Amino acid sequence: MGRRPTLHEVANLAGASLASTSRALNGNGASPEMIEKVQAAAKRLGYYPDAAGRSLRMGRTFQVGFAVADIGNPVYVDMMKAIHEVVGPQGYHVVVATTGNDVTSTADVIRALSSGVVDGLVISPLRSNEALAQQMEHAPIPVVVIGRVAEGTTLDSVWADxxxxxxxxxxxxxxxxxxxxxxxxxxxxxxxxxxxxxxxxxxxxxxxxxxxxxxxxxxxxxxxxxxxxxxxxxxxxxxxxxxxxxxxxxxxxxxxxxxxxxxxxxxxxxxxxxxxxxxxxxxxxxxxxxxxxGSRERGKAAAELLLRRIGGEQGPAQRVHVAPRxxxxxxxxxxx
CATH class of the missing domain: 3.40.50.2300 (Response regulator)
Structure with missing residues (x-):
């Protein structure tokens, strides 16, 4: 087994400081240009960050959840790709989960993912009720709904008419x-x-x-x-x-x-x-x-909202509308 490349070597190849290289790999405060340069250097050297160590240091899993009824549906596949395109450059992986077709199984998935598995969740529930809405609203992680939500809720949502x-x-x-x-x-x-x-x-x-x-x-x-x-x-x-x-x-x-x-x-x-x-x-x-x-537009908007909430942004619930065509x-x- 060959020697594992170090963070110092990645920094040297990228022509960046150790701190900038670390931020770029962690998706924390680096410019898009710096992230691209550092990731290219890491790929060339075969360097992979210690995910467990990074999670312990920063108190995050660097994973976001995407929960839908049918992961084979092409609409959800487009959404998943768009979410990955937003969160990937920030150092996050997408964990995909199937909610099934009923409220009970959807609630189980939310409970499981929010127990330290992911830092935030994008969900498009096929069925909903007041109890599920309250569970999402009071989850210990940020939740963004792709779909309509009731007026007055504190959930962020992205919807198309x-x-x-x-x-x-x-x-x-x-x-x-x-x-x-x-x-x-x-x-x-x-x-x-x-x-x-x-x-x-x-x-x-x-x-x-x-x-x-x-x-x-x-x-x-x-x-x-x-x-x-x-x-x-x-x-x-x-x-x-x-x-x-x-x-x-x-x-x-x-x-x-x-x-x-x-x-x-x-x-x-x-x-x-x-x-x-x-x-x-x-x-x-x-x-x-x-x-x-606008499947991709909805996925992109949901991911952007989620990252802002994970980053600590406060404020009233956001409603993003994508017009049908x-x-x-x-x-x-x-x-x-």
Whole structure:
């Protein structure tokens, strides 16, 4: 085993003082240029800081948590990447945890992570209630919520108006001549399902269209979307929708797959829209019209808020809003 390089050697190679090198490696008070120079020197020498010693000296774990219901969902993957891009240069690692789909398991994850595992937590709970909100509010570490929180809470949050986004999708479909719109939702009782249903009902009422009802999938996944639309087509509904507004991109893709199996063309027979504007929306065939909710922007903003709180910043709860944006593609009659 070769000799382990020292901090002095990193400092010499970087052309920096020992104190500046230490600050750069610890993400504590160094300029971005100094951090980049010192990290390059450390990488070249194969130097790795003593994480345990650093944690003891500074009273921090240099880890931040990111807790979501489904770590495979592309929305959460984009958020995770954005969080890492913010906290990584400051010397932090991201610990990813799965909350599951219920409030109890979410509470368990918060309790576990806040017991000395991480210095702060970014969380996007699928379901919430007053008890969970209070647990997050009184956690021994800073917590930033990606999603809506109740007025008056001391929690920092970053949110996108998904209800308004659904309204944008409805407006585009109506403008393209569609009149029989159906909403394909995820599990009821979840925060996304509730907000997006509100947006759909309001938009349909605004245009004076009939309510065809709602399809409810048992998850926010491709497979769940396919199952839900299969059940609709199997029932042989008297009035087939000419457009389906899905609560996310994965449900929309599952919907299109089910329609294809019945030899229904998208968008000629049925137009389809999604939400989140994930990477797959642009490359799927037909390309998917989707409402962008700024996954990376929300992750970045949440990480920046969290670092400020970890650093000791006080003050009232911060609310960061990311505006939705409709991206029109082939699935709703847009350009190829």
């Amino acid at each position: 998904s209800a308004a986004g659904i309204g944008m999708a409805v407006d585009q479909l109506v403008g393209a001549g569609r009149r029989r719109l159906l909403f394909l939702n995820g599990p009821l009782g979840t925060t996304p399902a509730s907000r997006r249903l509100q947006g759909f009902d309001a938009a349909v009422a605004r245009h004076g269209l009939p309510l065809l009802g709602m399809l409810v999938a048992d998850d926010f996944t491709v497979e769940a979307g396919t199952r839900a639309v299969d059940s609709l087509l199997d029932d042989g509904a008297a009035e087939r929708p000419d457009a389906i507004v899905a609560a996310n991109d994965l449900l929309a893709i599952g919907c299109i797959q089910a329609l294809r199996r019945r030899h229904l063309s998208v968008p000629r027979d049925v137009a389809v829209t999604g939400m989140d504007d994930t990477e797959i929306a642009a490359v799927f065939s037909p390309s998917l019209t989707s409402v962008a909710l 409709l991206v029109v593609r082939e699935s709703s009659g847009g350009p190829a």
